[in-house]
Amino acid sequence: MAIQSDTKPLLEVKNLRIEFPTRRGVLTAVDDISFDIMPGEVLGVVGESGAGKSLTGAAVIGLLEPPGRIAAGSISLEGQRIDNLPYEKMRQIRGRKIGAIFQDPLTSLNPLYSIGRQLVETIQTHTDMSESQARRRAVELLADVGIPAPERRVDQYPHQFSGGMRQRVVIALALAVNPKLVIADEPTTALDVSIQAQILDLIRKLCKERNVGVIIITHDMGVIAETADRVAVMYAGRIAEIGPVRDVIKHAKHPYTHGLMGSIPTIGHDTEKLTQIDGSMPRLTDIPRGCAFNPRCPKAFDKCFVDRPELIQVEQTRAACWLYEKEAVHG
Amino acid sequence: MFAFIIRRLLQSLIVMLAVAFISFSLFNFVGDPVNNMVGQEATAEQREALRVQLGLNDPFPIQFARFIGNAVQGDFGVSYRLSRPVSDVIATRLPATLELVFVAAVLALVIGLPLGVYTGLHRHGFGSKVLLTLSLIGISLPTFLIGIMLILIFAVWLGWLPSFGRGDTVQIGWWSTNFLTVAGWKSIIMPAVTLCLFQLTLIMRLVRAEMMEVLRTDYIKFARARGLSNRAVHFGHALKNTMVPVITITGLQIGSLIAFAIITETVFQWPGMGLLFLQAIQFADIPVMAAYLCLVAFIFVVINLMVDLLYYAVDPRLRVERSGGGH
Numbered sequence: 001m002a003i004q005s006d007t008k009p010l011l012e013v014k015n016l017r018i019e020f021p022t023r024r025g026v027l028t029a030v031d032d033i034s035f036d037i038m039p040g041e042v043l044g045v046v047g048e049s050g051a052g053k054s055l056t057g058a059a060v061i062g063l064l065e066p067p068g069r070i071a072a073g074s075i076s077l078e079g080q081r082i083d084n085l086p087y088e089k090m091r092q093i094r095g096r097k098i099g100a101i102f103q104d105p106l107t108s109l110n111p112l113y114s115i116g117r118q119l120v121e122t123i124q125t126h127t128d129m130s131e132s133q134a135r136r137r138a139v140e141l142l143a144d145v146g147i148p149a150p151e152r153r154v155d156q157y158p159h160q161f162s163g164g165m166r167q168r169v170v171i172a173l174a175l176a177v178n179p180k181l182v183i184a185d186e187p188t189t190a191l192d193v194s195i196q197a198q199i200l201d202l203i204r205k206l207c208k209e210r211n212v213g214v215i216i217i218t219h220d221m222g223v224i225a226e227t228a229d230r231v232a233v234m235y236a237g238r239i240a241e242i243g244p245v246r247d248v249i250k251h252a253k254h255p256y257t258h259g260l261m262g263s264i265p266t267i268g269h270d271t272e273k274l275t276q277i278d279g280s281m282p283r284l285t286d287i288p289r290g291c292a293f294n295p296r297c298p299k300a301f302d303k304c305f306v307d308r309p310e311l312i313q314v315e316q317t318r319a320a321c322w323l324y325e326k327e328a329v330h331g
Numbered sequence: 332m333f334a335f336i337i338r339r340l341l342q343s344l345i346v347m348l349a350v351a352f353i354s355f356s357l358f359n360f361v362g363d364p365v366n367n368m369v370g371q372e373a374t375a376e377q378r379e380a381l382r383v384q385l386g387l388n389d390p391f392p393i394q395f396a397r398f399i400g401n402a403v404q405g406d407f408g409v410s411y412r413l414s415r416p417v418s419d420v421i422a423t424r425l426p427a428t429l430e431l432v433f434v435a436a437v438l439a440l441v442i443g444l445p446l447g448v449y450t451g452l453h454r455h456g457f458g459s460k461v462l463l464t465l466s467l468i469g470i471s472l473p474t475f476l477i478g479i480m481l482i483l484i485f486a487v488w489l490g491w492l493p494s495f496g497r498g499d500t501v502q503i504g505w506w507s508t509n510f511l512t513v514a515g516w517k518s519i520i521m522p523a524v525t526l527c528l529f530q531l532t533l534i535m536r537l538v539r540a541e542m543m544e545v546l547r548t549d550y551i552k553f554a555r556a557r558g559l560s561n562r563a564v565h566f567g568h569a570l571k572n573t574m575v576p577v578i579t580i581t582g583l584q585i586g587s588l589i590a591f592a593i594i595t596e597t598v599f600q601w602p603g604m605g606l607l608f609l610q611a612i613q614f615a616d617i618p619v620m621a622a623y624l625c626l627v628a629f630i631f632v633v634i635n636l637m638v639d640l641l642y643y644a645v646d647p648r649l650r651v652e653r654s655g656g657g658h
Binding site for chain 1: 548549550552553554555556557558559560561563567568571572645646647648
């Protein structure tokens with residue numbers, strides 16, 4: 001990774017573990033993951049359903065739903081720990097420093113209030129702006145996210161907007177008070193394919209302009225390829241591989257990532273048959289010993305069934321795989 | 332919007348006609364009012380003369396047409412029992428019932444709504460569990476039992492409140508009100524509490540269920556993610572979204588408050604329309620019964636219309652779109 005030593009990471013997640021206490025014992029949904037994000041950087045988090053990617057996002061913004069809880073590790077924003085803040089302090093960070101974009105724009109907006117009112121409310125919660133200043137800002141924001149005739153649209157209600165337009169409103173809400181970090185959880189999954197690229201471009205463009213760090217959570221490798229600078233591949237609550245998008249896509253190190261890439265059709269290449277990974281991701285109740293991917297891994301050997309691999313630096317990326325143990329450079 | 336109101340008014344008219352027809356035809360079978368009006372010694376001729384005078388011998392359609400024709404002019408005939416115009420009788424009784432229902436409805440809303448929000452927000456709290464258990468009692472105990480218990484405790488044992496009647500009322504035009512005297516307020520407390528208890532628990536449980544539903548929605552999660560205060564999230568965003576079903580039920584319940592008032596008024600000897608109606612039934616006083624039913628139906632219709640209009644105020648999705656919206 002090319003981290004300039006003079007820049008401090010915007011967000012640091014260290015050894016994060018998220019647990020769900022249940023009647024049959026404690027389930028570990030996210031197990032000991034670490035990553036960081038630089039200002040203005042777009043990190044893609046990709047994985048299957050249940051890999052723990054959305055929970056990671058929820059933990060960062062402090063909205064894990066009980067009984068889910070952060071059991072270990074730390075989350076720091078601009079060097080300040082935010083995982084153990086009292087509710088009220090964390091509330092002031094939400095929206096102010098960390099914005100969120102959710103999956104379904106049709107249900108993310110309150111149907112009973114005009115979008116202007118929802119924007120003004122968000123702005124006034126976090127700033128001292130007057131009603132009219134906040135309203136002017138709301139109109140600006142709507143223009144920034146590409147909504148035509150914002151002066152007129154600002155007084156309309158969510159049901160008067162199409163899905164793509166509503167997601168633009170959601171983006172405007174997420175960026176309303178210039179947060180440092182935006183968490184976009186499946187921001188395009190509910191949208192038409194034709195709209196998806198526009199929305200992704202918009203998120204990327206706005207965040208680059210404002211030097212906002214972004215976590216894009218998705219199960220769609222295409223979204224990552226289009227938007228992210230770096231990607232973290234999650235599997236069964238752990239990071240399998242993390243590194244620059246180009247390297248991970250072109251030269252996947254972890255057998256899981258490799259399988260994942262093989263399952264994406266490419267235009268212009270005559271692929272006979274897409275590869276598929278046999279089996280499915282283990283349930284949280286029976287994650288195997290050693291590497292969580294070992295039952296499905298074509299390259300698994302003895303050690304994979306005994307010890308859990310740490311992330312090992314391989315060229316530009318880091319992969320949690322014993323295959324690369326010899327190559328690891330310690331120190 | 333305007334067309335909608337006209338349409339609803341026409342529908343209401345049909346409903347009113349149907350109610351008038353049903354009530355009027357039913358009351359032809361509740362007994363012969365003439366028996367009650369004349370003495371034991373009245374001759375067959377005297378009875379017959381009275382029947383002709385009251386128009387009871389005319390064919391049913393003619394009687395009904397006469398009833399409707401007079402009713403739209405506010406004339407429901409003369410009470411057989413009291414020998415006074417029904418409209419006068421009702422005018423003296425209506426304020427008592429409406430004031431009772433008003434106080435009960437306000438109590439039910441003012442107490443039920445916050446309790447519903449509280450129990451919806453603190454689902455697993457101790458307070459919520461206590462309130463829910465108590466609300467079960469409120470829902471399952473019959474009105475007359477609660478009334479009698481209140482009388483026993485507050486009127487007989489403690490002697491704080493009067494056990495029956497309206498106390499002192501002040502006359503404002505034809506309207507007599509309880510609200511201007513201490514004795515009037517004291518008298519209305521127990522009947523109003525008795526009457527509101529069922530509605531209160533109903534509203535509380537409804538608001539609780541709706542709140543729990545709404546709090547799970549994405550826009551509430553998103554509102555939290557925007558960093559809005561709990562107050563804004565719970566009351567600004569969540570509560571307003573529970574309002575459509577709550578308005579519906581509350582509106583209908585105000586109608587049934589008037590119906591339930593029959594029992595409460597009997598227990599507390601409250602001189603309202605419910606009591607009047609019961610006495611009218613015992614006497615087969617058809618004009619009073621018919622007028623009462625028509626009036627209750629009318630109140631129902633008016634409330635329903637208001638409920639429909641409130642939907643428009645609450646939910647922008649129902650409003651007519653003039654500026655050709657989304658694309």
